[in-house]
Amino acid sequence: MGFTTVERTSPDGLFRAVYRELLVPSFPPEELDAEDVLAAALEDGSANLFAVVDEAGAPVAAAFGEWSAESRVQLLTYLAVGPAARGGGIGGRLLREAVGAWAARRDPCLVVAEIEDPDAPADEAHGDPRRRLAFYEAAGAEVLDVPYFQPGIGGPERRVHGMLLLVLHAAPELRLGERVDGEALRLFMEDYLEEVEGGVGADAETAALFAALDRPGGVPMGPWHPGK
Numbered sequence: 001m002g003f004t005t006v007e008r009t010s011p012d013g014l015f016r017a018v019y020r021e022l023l024v025p026s027f028p029p030e031e032l033d034a035e036d037v038l039a040a041a042l043e044d045g046s047a048n049l050f051a052v053v054d055e056a057g058a059p060v061a062a063a064f065g066e067w068s069a070e071s072r073v074q075l076l077t078y079l080a081v082g083p084a085a086r087g088g089g090i091g092g093r094l095l096r097e098a099v100g101a102w103a104a105r106r107d108p109c110l111v112v113a114e115i116e117d118p119d120a121p122a123d124e125a126h127g128d129p130r131r132r133l134a135f136y137e138a139a140g141a142e143v144l145d146v147p148y149f150q151p152g153i154g155g156p157e158r159r160v161h162g163m164l165l166l167v168l169h170a171a172p173e174l175r176l177g178e179r180v181d182g183e184a185l186r187l188f189m190e191d192y193l194e195e196v197e198g199g200v201g202a203d204a205e206t207a208a209l210f211a212a213l214d215r216p217g218g219v220p221m222g223p224w225h226p227g228k
């Protein structure tokens, strides 16, 4: 069967199908923003969607990303392949296409993704966190050495703890050897927390994350190892 990658910058029927048929089954509810929130991000131009469709135009895989202009950080917010098509190379191809397109359009920029703790238990619908990390590392991702959490959709009490923040692309201007520019990441996190939680909290978890981002010389990154 022939697959094609298409792009959407406004919330049409394909976006709705991607949300309902690919994102809802692939992500736990605490990690997935509401359909209308993603639609609004497409409308205001901060987000775009790449979807792989089959010959009938039905979505089989999707990459949804959001751009933070102030920090020059592009977040791969959601990447999902329908369960029946997983393991066939579609996800890897879409990841390379999406990261390549964002880097070409936005550079100098960082492209990042957040993934679950690789030590978390596997679950049939949402996938195996260890294999997911291997998938990203095979695409060249490096793990930032920060105590990352996904901001809580609707408030800090809904945070997803123990996540990893990955770098999928770093422009030479933002890369300092095996480190990346902490200022860009700090601005990105401030923006993200304000948008999702309504502000930057004064709690210990946020302070620890920001202290890691503010290290002199940048934020170290590299392969993941248990206990990182």
Ligand SMILES: CC(C)(COP(=O)(O)OP(=O)(O)OC[C@H]1O[C@@H](n2cnc3c(N)ncnc32)[C@H](O)[C@@H]1OP(=O)(O)O)[C@@H](O)C(=O)NCCC(=O)NCCS
Binding pocket: 026, 027, 077, 078, 079, 080, 081, 082, 085, 086, 087, 088, 089, 090, 091, 092, 093, 113, 114, 115, 125, 126, 127, 128, 129, 131, 132, 134, 135, 136
């Ligand atoms: C992770 C995912 C995007 C990979 O896409 P894919 O098309 O299946 O991957 P490819 O065929 O290009 O590459 C195969 C690799 O993907 C990973 N992978 C495949 N199925 C997976 C699953 N169910 N769970 C986790 N990782 C998986 C493995 O690393 C696999 O390599 P392996 O077979 O040697 O273990 C896809 O499995 C998926 O949608 N999972 C659920 C949602 C998700 O985890 N999204 C990413 C977090 S933002």
